[in-house]
Structures are given as structure tokens and as C-alpha cells.
Amino acid sequence: MKKILVIGSSSVDLTIELDRMPAQGETIKAADLELFCGGKGANQAVAIARLDGSVDMLGCVGNDGHGELVRENLTANQVNTEKLGVSSITSTGTAHIFLINQDNRIIIIPGANNEVTSEFVEQQLAGRLSEYSLVILQNEIPSETIHYIVNCCKKAGISVLYNPAPADVEAAQLMDNVTFLTPNETECQQIFPELTVEEAVTNYPNQLIVTLGEKGVLFHDGKELRQVPAYPVTAVDTTGAGDTFNGAFALAIVQGKSLAEASQFANKAAALSVTKKGAQQGMPTIQELEAFS
Known part of the structure; x- marks a missing residue:
């Protein structure tokens, strides 16, 4: 089985459900507070594993209860955590999610995710990068690390899926060295401010894959624009939908599917993910995906 390596963030999500955000100086009551495991890297790794993909997670957590929870949850979801390090100087990262309608x-507090430096990655990999068919990256670890890993993969001839979220304008500088760049529509406009989304994907055929939420996915196949429609569902919690898409898309690619097929597969997984609460808890299994029409 072809193996995927996710290098990125692991965190705990504190989800607060409320009717509206408070105004300046105002205190309001929230309906509920729930704790979930998250982080864009860990989310994408879980998405792959729940779809029966083989995936390793490389990242860092704190030496605390949240870190233990993250590791236990990844293991329970069949994600290999041998390359998940523990920081002795900072706490596990957290994301504070306000769920409104x-x-x-x-709001993200990086914590130990900032410890995923180039030196840390080199130490955790221990010369075994060539074992992987594809590496997935996101922007919740230091930018310098992203550039380092992309260069390493380029030299080793390993495909890279770079999900530039949160948006980083420097992502455009890496287009010559990444296999796929997968921003959402807003991120695409921030990365390529001089271009419309249609112009951007046309400039990077079969490489720039832009997610459009309810409108699906847009890319250019070298001949024409291709828009793969989304699956209509009733959303309960959109947290993690983009991560589900990226994990499912990556898995479909290493399985040999075309960009259109991979986008359709990933759209289906993302649609199912928003029907449940929690980024990782809402991610579908392969059985659920196959039963969904």
C-alpha cells in the first residue's frame, strides 16, 4: 500500500456554540462548550486513515494531557504516531472555535506546533523520506519548515500536496516545486491577488485545485476549466471540511485516480464531514462514503 506522510499541526479544539459573537465590552452566554482533537495536519491524517489509507503523522505536541489525548486519538484512528514528537518547553496547540449558525x-494558539522546525523534521524523518508516495503540508507550522520540506521532496522526487491554510502569500513562490496547491477560494485570491480564481487555475493547470465550498472544486485540465460539483447536504458543523477534502483528495491521487475523480471523491467525503460535529469525529469512514449517494 502506498504511504502518505502528513507533516503539520496537532491540537485540541475547544468549540463554543453560540447564537452570535459578543460586541466590544459585552458578555454573553454560550449554548455549549465541547472539546475535540484537531489541528489541520492531524485532521488530514485522520481523514486519510478513516478512508483506509496508510498514513504517518509528523508533528509535535506538549508534555501535557492535551498531548496525550491527541496521540491516543490518532492511534485510535489508525494513524501512525511514531514521528509525533513531544515538546518539553511548551504546551499542545489549541484552536478556539466559535460555532455560530x-x-x-x-483562533489558533500554535504552542508545540511552532517546534516543528527544519531540524525537528530532519530528526524525526531519520532519512526515511523515500518511503512515502506523497507528503501533505499546511500552514500551521513555521513557514521556514514548509520551504525546507518542499525542497527536500523536490530533490527526492516525492509528490507534495500543499494546503496553504491559513493563507500565506509566500505560497505562490513554491508553485515550481509542489505537485498540488489546494487553497479555498478566499485563500486563492489572497495568494494570487492580481488574478481571478479562473485565471489562477488556468495559469497552473492540473496543479492549482481551488475548493469553492457549496460550489464544489475548480481546476484547469490543460484544455479547459473543470468544475466538479459539491454534494448537497444539511450542514451541522463545517469545521474540518477542508481538511477532509485534502486528506481524501491525497488518498485518491496516490490510488491512481484522475484529478476529476479525486475531486469528486474528496467532495463526497467533505460533504459527509459537515453533517456531524467536530473536525475529526465528523470525518467519514470508507464504509460510510461508499454508502453515500
């Missing part, structure tokens, strides 16, 4: 606003 089935949509979300998120």
Missing part, C-alpha cells in the same frame, strides 16, 4: 470562526 453552523458556521465557524477560529
Whole structure:
């Protein structure tokens, strides 16, 4: 089985459900507070594993209860955690999610995710990068690490899926060295401010894959624009939908599916993910995906 390596963030999500955000100086009551495991890297790794993919997670957590919870949850979801390090100087990262009318606003505290440096990655990999068919990256670890890993993969001839979220304008500088760049529509406009989304994907055929939420996915196949429609569902919690898409898309690619097929597969997984609460808890299993029409 072809193996995927996710290098990125692991955290605990503190989800607060409320009707609206408070105004300046105002105190309001929230409906509920729930704790979930998250982090874009860990989310994408779990998405792959729940779809029966083989995936390793490389990242860092704190030496605390949240870190133990993250590791236990990854292991329970069949993600290999041998390359998940523990920081002795900072706590596990957290994301504070405000869930309002089935949509979300998120504040991230990186914590141990900032310890995923180039030196840390080199130490954790121990010269075994060539074992992987594809490496997935996101922007919740230091930018310098992203550039280092992309260069390493380029030299080793290993495919890279780079999900530039949260958006980083420097992502455009890596287009010559990444296999796929997968921003959402807003991130795409921030990365390529001089271009429309249609112009951007046309400039990077079969490489720039832009997610459009309810409108699906847009890319250019070298001949024409291709828009793969989303699956209509009733959303309960959109947290982690993009991560589900990226994990499912990566898995479909290493399985040999075309970009259109991979996008359709990933759209289906993302649609199912928003029908449940929690980024990782809502991610579908392969059995659930196959039963969904």
C-alpha cells in the first residue's frame, strides 16, 4: 500500500456554540462548550486513515494531557504516531472555535506546533523520506519548515500536496516545486491577488485545485476549466471540511485516480464531514462514503 506522510499541526479544539459573537465590552452566554482533537495536519491524517489509507503523522505536541489525548486519538484512528514528537518547553496547540449558525470562526494558539522546525523534521524523518508516495503540508507550522520540506521532496522526487491554510502569500513562490496547491477560494485570491480564481487555475493547470465550498472544486485540465460539483447536504458543523477534502483528495491521487475523480471523491467525503460535529469525529469512514449517494 502506498504511504502518505502528513507533516503539520496537532491540537485540541475547544468549540463554543453560540447564537452570535459578543460586541466590544459585552458578555454573553454560550449554548455549549465541547472539546475535540484537531489541528489541520492531524485532521488530514485522520481523514486519510478513516478512508483506509496508510498514513504517518509528523508533528509535535506538549508534555501535557492535551498531548496525550491527541496521540491516543490518532492511534485510535489508525494513524501512525511514531514521528509525533513531544515538546518539553511548551504546551499542545489549541484552536478556539466559535460555532455560530453552523458556521465557524477560529483562533489558533500554535504552542508545540511552532517546534516543528527544519531540524525537528530532519530528526524525526531519520532519512526515511523515500518511503512515502506523497507528503501533505499546511500552514500551521513555521513557514521556514514548509520551504525546507518542499525542497527536500523536490530533490527526492516525492509528490507534495500543499494546503496553504491559513493563507500565506509566500505560497505562490513554491508553485515550481509542489505537485498540488489546494487553497479555498478566499485563500486563492489572497495568494494570487492580481488574478481571478479562473485565471489562477488556468495559469497552473492540473496543479492549482481551488475548493469553492457549496460550489464544489475548480481546476484547469490543460484544455479547459473543470468544475466538479459539491454534494448537497444539511450542514451541522463545517469545521474540518477542508481538511477532509485534502486528506481524501491525497488518498485518491496516490490510488491512481484522475484529478476529476479525486475531486469528486474528496467532495463526497467533505460533504459527509459537515453533517456531524467536530473536525475529526465528523470525518467519514470508507464504509460510510461508499454508502453515500
